[in-house]
Amino acid sequence: EPEVTQTPSHQVTQMGQEVILRCVPISNHLYFYWYRQILGQKVEFLVSFYNNEISEKSEIFDDQFSVERPDGSNFTLKIRSTKLEDSAMYFCASRGSLASGNTIYFGEGSWLTVV
Amino acid sequence: DQQVKQNSPSLSVQEGRISILNCDYTNSMFDYFLWYKKYPAEGPTFLISISSIKDKNEDGRFTVFLNKSAKHLSLHIVPSQPGDSAVYFCAASRGGAGGTSYGKLTFGQGTILTVHP
Numbered sequence: 001e002p003e004v005t006q007t008p009s010h011q012v013t014q015m016g017q018e019v020i021l022r023c024v025p026i027s028n029h030l031y032f033y034w035y036r037q038i039l040g041q042k043v044e045f046l047v048s049f050y051n052n053e054i055s056e057k058s059e060i061f062d063d064q065f066s067v068e069r070p071d072g073s074n075f076t077l078k079i080r081s082t083k084l085e086d087s088a089m090y091f092c093a094s095r096g097s098l099a100s101g102n103t104i105y106f107g108e109g110s111w112l113t114v115v
Numbered sequence: 116d117q118q119v120k121q122n123s124p125s126l127s128v129q130e131g132r133i134s135i136l137n138c139d140y141t142n143s144m145f146d147y148f149l150w151y152k153k154y155p156a157e158g159p160t161f162l163i164s165i166s167s168i169k170d171k172n173e174d175g176r177f178t179v180f181l182n183k184s185a186k187h188l189s190l191h192i193v194p195s196q197p198g199d200s201a202v203y204f205c206a207a208s209r210g211g212a213g214g215t216s217y218g219k220l221t222f223g224q225g226t227i228l229t230v231h232p
Contacts, residue, residue, distance in 0.1 A: 004158070006158075031218050033218050033219075035220075042222045042223070042224055042225075043159065043204065043206075043220075043222040044222070045219045045220060045221070048218045048219060056218075056219055058219075089156075091158050091159070093218070095218055102147050102164065102166075102208070103149070103161050103164060104149070104161070104218055104220060105161060106151075106158035106159045106160070106161075107158050108157055108158045109156070109157065109158045111156070
């Protein structure tokens, strides 16, 4: 069964460092997303990406965050200067066309620890 | 943001019995609802969904019921199995131009389901 894959599974970084989280969405999907879950809290929407541009973003997704689809398969989330409060599990997700249904499929997550 | 609420943090059920997980929402613009199952340190796994034009959707042991007037949905698992033990999240979304808003999911806090053998 096709799946969303994410790397790394766990990253520890120093405060102020840049981090790039990588994702390979399901191959024929068109819509791509990043979510995060801070320990003990809800899963929160960060950003959605369609047709090579951001279609929607949350208040969390400030100027420190950026997303990119550098080629036909990868989808990345960059945090320019990490803060302690960025420590969370980051989930990439993808969805096919409307005709194929509205189900969002999630990856296994990348656990980011900022020290 | 309390637009989607799962008021029961945990539920314990005997194997073979029915598990009923509840979810309430406040935003009447939500028109698509999903249930996800999640194990620790893993991503949410899609279980079942329902559009607001329906009031019931069934898939094997899983049935989701939607009561739009009460802004309430529930997930029924029958019969419950020990392997169903996990955190269950309710999520909601609303449509938008081009369908791009079907992806901004608003999640509940989750309910920990434990199914005892």
